[in-house]
Amino acid sequence: MKLRSIYIPFFFIASFPIVLCAQQKSVFDPLPRARIIIDSLCSPDMHGRGYVMNGDKQAARYLEREYKQLGLKFFRTQYFQEFNFPVNTFPGKINFDLKLKKFDIDVSPGEDYIIGSNSPSIKGEYKVVLFDSLTTRSKKSLKKFKRNNFSDKFILVNLSGIREKDRQKVMEDARENPYGAKGIIVATDKLTWSVSQKAASFPTIETKTYGYEKMKSIEGIRIQVENKYIPDYRSQNVIGYIEGSQHPDSFIVFSAHYDHLGRMGKDVYFPGANDNASGCAMLLNLAAWYSKPENKPNYSIAFFAFTGEEAGLLGSKYYTEHPFFPLSKIKFLVNLDILGTGDEGITVVNGTMHKEEFGALQKLNSEKKYLPEVKLRGKAANSDHYPFDEKGVKTFFIYTLGGIKAYHDIYDKAETLPLTKFSELFGLLCDFSTYLQQ
Numbered sequence: 001m002k003l004r005s006i007y008i009p010f011f012f013i014a015s016f017p018i019v020l021c022a023q024q025k026s027v028f029d030p031l032p033r034a035r036i037i038i039d040s041l042c043s044p045d046m047h048g049r050g051y052v053m054n055g056d057k058q059a060a061r062y063l064e065r066e067y068k069q070l071g072l073k074f075f076r077t078q079y080f081q082e083f084n085f086p087v088n089t090f091p092g093k094i095n096f097d098l099k100l101k102k103f104d105i106d107v108s109p110g111e112d113y114i115i116g117s118n119s120p121s122i123k124g125e126y127k128v129v130l131f132d133s134l135t136t137r138s139k140k141s142l143k144k145f146k147r148n149n150f151s152d153k154f155i156l157v158n159l160s161g162i163r164e165k166d167r168q169k170v171m172e173d174a175r176e177n178p179y180g181a182k183g184i185i186v187a188t189d190k191l192t193w194s195v196s197q198k199a200a201s202f203p204t205i206e207t208k209t210y211g212y213e214k215m216k217s218i219e220g221i222r223i224q225v226e227n228k229y230i231p232d233y234r235s236q237n238v239i240g241y242i243e244g245s246q247h248p249d250s251f252i253v254f255s256a257h258y259d260h261l262g263r264m265g266k267d268v269y270f271p272g273a274n275d276n277a278s279g280c281a282m283l284l285n286l287a288a289w290y291s292k293p294e295n296k297p298n299y300s301i302a303f304f305a306f307t308g309e310e311a312g313l314l315g316s317k318y319y320t321e322h323p324f325f326p327l328s329k330i331k332f333l334v335n336l337d338i339l340g341t342g343d344e345g346i347t348v349v350n351g352t353m354h355k356e357e358f359g360a361l362q363k364l365n366s367e368k369k370y371l372p373e374v375k376l377r378g379k380a381a382n383s384d385h386y387p388f389d390e391k392g393v394k395t396f397f398i399y400t401l402g403g404i405k406a407y408h409d410i411y412d413k414a415e416t417l418p419l420t421k422f423s424e425l426f427g428l429l430c431d432f433s434t435y436l437q438q
């Protein structure tokens with residue numbers, strides 16, 4: 001890892017990190033603002049920025065207030081771009097217990113189990129049939145497994161004994177519920193939640209694994225899930241801009257999704273600090289920087305905060321189909337998602353497609369020694385840049401590498417998000433934006 005060397009007076013170095021952009025005349029430290037934004041977006045009042053208790057709307061209103069305070073302009077009549085989409089939610093009761101022959105296990109939601117995001121409501125006690133590496137070892141054992149009447153039983157798929165490279169496939173197959181079981185339980189070391197636009201006909205649960213003896217002794221479960229399927233949930237993108245002094249009709253765009261996974265029942269919410277309060281914090285810092293009169297850009301700079309990313313890139317898709325100005329007027333779009341670490345640098349999705357811009361980004365980074373590495377990656381449909389890319393807009397998606405591994409779980413918290421290279425990345429983005437303005 002290279003050391004940072006930014007031209008700042010040495011007595012500043014020890015006290016707090018400062019980043020100087022190319023044309024910067026004053027000192028601007030993005031970290032304090034980032035901390036406040038991330039703490040706010042991850043607070044329990046935001047309910048995980050999903051579709052229970054208006055989490056998405058709370059977050060959108062917060063962004064709206066910030067835009068207003070910074071004096072961003074809006075297109076048409078307001079910052080919001082509203083639209084509807086279907087979503088499966090869990091505002092009600094969630095209970096789940098494992099019943100073991102010889103052991104007692106206490107399980108708590110989020111920590112030890114999660115309810116599959118497409119699960120329907122269910123309540124009752126059910127027997128469990130174990131499916132593990134031994135089930136497929138011989139024809140005889142598989143035959144024995146298949147002899148079960150699954151219609152009132154759950155299948156418990158234990159991934160721990162299954163070879164690592166086969167796990168994904170086994171999990172995907174199990175989720176199809178080929179034997180028509182009452183429900184599916186997958187025991188795995190890494191619980192990850194998501195958002196579903198559909199409600200399935202049977203529930204899926206992920207639990208932690210408990211070691212061979214305990215797994216073997218699981219006899220049954222007690223379960224209660226209350227889902228609420230909303231066919232036309234109304235949510236909103238939050239969009240503002242700063243007018244350019246020389247080319248007001250041409251835009252550089254920074255985007256970040258503000259939604260996350262929301263709530264799983266009454267007691268559990270997913271804060272989504274890295275994913276993607278961190279990106280929103282960068283977006284608002286860039287907006288704060290460019291809203292200073294001395295930093296007024298040549299080209300207009302727009303800020304797109306998207307909803308519905310976790311439900312399937314819905315906000316960005318909707319925007320590309322209903323743009324506020326012609327998409328051809330976007331000079332370049334930089335999508336920011338997962339910016340909370342950076343110990344090992346950043347990855348630039350679409351870097352292979354826009355070699356010139358990628359070269360410039362790398363050059364700026366090595367000149368200023370911001371990040372240890374700027375990695376190249378090809379096309380990928382993994383965040384909100386993608387719908388723009390599909391419409392022919394030049395775009396990069398930037399995410400940070402290294403550090404904490406919390407992802408789509410209850411541990412992606414504001415308190416533990418390190419923001420290791422946040423200031424450096426802010427500097428790089430400012431410099432890249434300056435490069436794009438030429």
Ligand SMILES: [Zn+2]
Pocket residue numbers: 257275276309337338383
């Ligand atoms: Zn994300």
